[in-house]
Amino acid sequence: MAHRSKRYRSLIEKVPSEPQPISTAANLVKEFASAKFTESVDVVIRLNIDTRKADQAVRGSFSLPHGTGKTVRVVVFVDDPDQAAACLEAGADKAGGEELVQEVQGGFMDFDVAIASPRMMRHVGRLGRVLGPRGLMPTPKAGTVTDDVVTATREFKGGKIEFRADSAGNVHVPVGLVTFEAAQLADNVEALLRHLREVRPPTVKGEFVVGISLSSTMGPGVRVAI
Numbered sequence: 001m002a003h004r005s006k007r008y009r010s011l012i013e014k015v016p017s018e019p020q021p022i023s024t025a026a027n028l029v030k031e032f033a034s035a036k037f038t039e040s041v042d043v044v045i046r047l048n049i050d051t052r053k054a055d056q057a058v059r060g061s062f063s064l065p066h067g068t069g070k071t072v073r074v075v076v077f078v079d080d081p082d083q084a085a086a087c088l089e090a091g092a093d094k095a096g097g098e099e100l101v102q103e104v105q106g107g108f109m110d111f112d113v114a115i116a117s118p119r120m121m122r123h124v125g126r127l128g129r130v131l132g133p134r135g136l137m138p139t140p141k142a143g144t145v146t147d148d149v150v151t152a153t154r155e156f157k158g159g160k161i162e163f164r165a166d167s168a169g170n171v172h173v174p175v176g177l178v179t180f181e182a183a184q185l186a187d188n189v190e191a192l193l194r195h196l197r198e199v200r201p202p203t204v205k206g207e208f209v210v211g212i213s214l215s216s217t218m219g220p221g222v223r224v225a226i
Helices: 006-012 022-032 081-089 098-105 118-134 149-157 182-198
Strands: 040-047 059-063 074-077 094-096 113-116 160-164 170-177 209-216
Touching: 022 040, 022 182, 022 209, 040 182, 059 182, 074 098, 074 118, 074 149, 081 094, 081 149, 094 098, 098 118, 113 118, 113 149, 160 170, 170 182, 182 209
Parallel strands: 074 094, 074 113
Antiparallel strands: 040 170, 040 209, 059 160
16 A cells, blocks of 8 residues: 555545535645645546447547646647747747657657647657657647647647546546636536536447546545536
């Protein structure tokens, strides 16, 4: 069993045994946050999907109503110099063509989101072994392969998130910071839930969302009533 600090064990004792309304859970997560840095608030949503079936894959991107509160580092693979300049103006940390691909091949990985134009994917494809394991490979489904790289840059810099169900069927994403109001965190979680239900694979039977938990970076999870 992993070692837990005395502080963490004391917080665990305060976690309700029953699932709570989202607003109550958000308030508890804020109350439990006591790290010396500003903690993120994350939601884990367990879905009733069979991840072995391709037609039940759940992946995409979504703009949270209140953003994530985090500074997101974005790079854009685009071979048009005018578009690259526009992406930089929109907030991209780096933008370029084959020279940026070579830079990533050489070890540059200081970014959280990679966006690419469709024309660049034949070059970006060479980075699959580097970007794939980190979940950074651009894909059309996640909204990171697009002709409108400028708008995508602006959206991801503004708090748009990527989500993807893991092998256990869990979607784990940030929904804000502990400095957010509880109502803002609740809005973000509720909006994400609505979106996930909209993209529910048609082959899924029965309940789709079967579990929700909210927590801060260093705090215990609080179960949320569905």
